[in-house]
Amino acid sequence: MNSVTVALAIYGLESELERELIYRNIRFEKHDRLYFLDTDYRPLFAQATWIACQKISITSIGDGIKKLKALGKNWALFSIGNRRRAQLIQEGLPTIKTDPIPFLAQAPKYTMGGWTLLDATTIICSPQTTSRYPLGKTEFIENKTVPPSRAYLKLWEFFTIHCPPPAPKTKVIDMGACPGGWSWVLSQLNLEVISIDKAPLDPTIAKSHNITFLQESAFGLDPKKISGVEWLFSDIICYPERLLALVKKWITESSVQHFVCTIKFQGEADFAVIDEFLKIPNSKMVHLYHNKHEVMWWK
Numbered sequence: 001m002n003s004v005t006v007a008l009a010i011y012g013l014e015s016e017l018e019r020e021l022i023y024r025n026i027r028f029e030k031h032d033r034l035y036f037l038d039t040d041y042r043p044l045f046a047q048a049t050w051i052a053c054q055k056i057s058i059t060s061i062g063d064g065i066k067k068l069k070a071l072g073k074n075w076a077l078f079s080i081g082n083r084r085r086a087q088l089i090q091e092g093l094p095t096i097k098t099d100p101i102p103f104l105a106q107a108p109k110y111t112m113g114g115w116t117l118l119d120a121t122t123i124i125c126s127p128q129t130t131s132r133y134p135l136g137k138t139e140f141i142e143n144k145t146v147p148p149s150r151a152y153l154k155l156w157e158f159f160t161i162h163c164p165p166p167a168p169k170t171k172v173i174d175m176g177a178c179p180g181g182w183s184w185v186l187s188q189l190n191l192e193v194i195s196i197d198k199a200p201l202d203p204t205i206a207k208s209h210n211i212t213f214l215q216e217s218a219f220g221l222d223p224k225k226i227s228g229v230e231w232l233f234s235d236i237i238c239y240p241e242r243l244l245a246l247v248k249k250w251i252t253e254s255s256v257q258h259f260v261c262t263i264k265f266q267g268e269a270d271f272a273v274i275d276e277f278l279k280i281p282n283s284k285m286v287h288l289y290h291n292k293h294e295v296m297w298w299k
Ligand SMILES: C[S@@+](CC[C@H](N)C(=O)[O-])C[C@H]1O[C@@H](n2cnc3c(N)ncnc32)[C@H](O)[C@@H]1O
Pocket: 148, 149, 151, 152, 175, 176, 177, 178, 179, 180, 181, 182, 183, 196, 197, 198, 199, 216, 217, 218, 219, 235, 236, 237, 238
């Protein structure tokens, strides 16, 4: 196959990538967790995608190093075979930064390439990938003391990589807020936060001066009764169809302009409902590095 694109499957979610490619009628060839595609497609269920791939013949390790260096500055290896040889080539390339980053870190200046050794004399590579971090791994310098759950890392990643946060004092609503990781992030950004959950919020988070907590179901809330909200966040555990109906209700009946929601799948991912979300104007969707069997949709 003449591969144009190579997608790195998310560990443990390889079957979702395969289902997605079949659903979209995209032919693929699988090499370990790398999926070689014959078309330019950036899958949702990929940790990173290598765009505009090239096949290069090499005569030696030194030749591989020279040819990769000529094509780009940053290279991350995903090994599928000839591991020792591949490692020696990687060691001859400029060292890439793998240190955890702080929340809202500036994006690295240079693009991140991806490469693999298909056999002893063939490199498949792309100097451009969908992530500026090696193989899409976006690790943060974590706060292990305050946030009551690791869910806060999803919002950190979202605001750091995909979309700048709202301006301070903006009124936002956080649905499915318990125990309070997202509400903590939003409150730290000096937003005016209304947190909703059927379960109680962690007491430390609940006492933040800019958080108002309503202990009730998000589905029972009347959008017309909550004025001035500009952003709606949802990490509610519910069926995707139920979330879609909630989003549509808030689009038509409230002042909310921006939506950031986790779509959680109980069994296999439902691509028909994913497409329904994507039909909403200005929609975007990504599988975050910190998402599990779920994706982030925003508008
Ligand atoms: C994954 S947790 C959210 C984690 C949270 N974002 C955090 O950062 O700590 C999902 C939450 O959805 C809540 N939930 C489920 N059904 C709900 C409903 N009808 N209304 C509001 N919250 C609901 C659950 O109580 C649970 O706390």
